[in-house]
Amino acid sequence: xxxxxxxxxxxxxxxxxxxxxxxxxxxxxxxxxxxxxxxxxxxxxxxxxxxxxxxxxxxxxxxxxxxxxxxxxxxxxxxxxxxxxxxxxx
Ligand SMILES: [Zn+2]
Ligand SMILES: [Zn+2]
Numbered sequence: 001x002x003x004x005x006x007x008x009x010x011x012x013x014x015x016x017x018x019x020x021x022x023x024x025x026x027x028x029x030x031x032x033x034x035x036x037x038x039x040x041x042x043x044x045x046x047x048x049x050x051x052x053x054x055x056x057x058x059x060x061x062x063x064x065x066x067x068x069x070x071x072x073x074x075x076x077x078x079x080x081x082x083x084x085x086x087x088x089x090x
């Protein structure tokens with residue numbers, strides 16, 4: 001018997017009738033929704049984060065912005081030890 005295929009999100013067995021393929025991975029039809037608003041997603045609207053979670057367009061954008069802000073904050077924290085140089089142009 002071939003090994004049962006598993007959903008990329010909940011890691012439970014996926015039967016053919018309820019499987020959904022996207023990003024080269026298998027999902028339950030019921031699992032294929034935004035991690036934030038739980039809205040069912042369509043392939044063309046789905047976005048996959050680096051951690052493998054799925055997001056709708058809106059929440060993927062929010063997630064990206066949140067990550068960007070976090071990175072910037074970390075950068076700013078790292079820069080705290082470096083004295084700021086203020087150059088005043090005439
Ligand atoms: Zn699943
Ligand atoms: Zn969403």
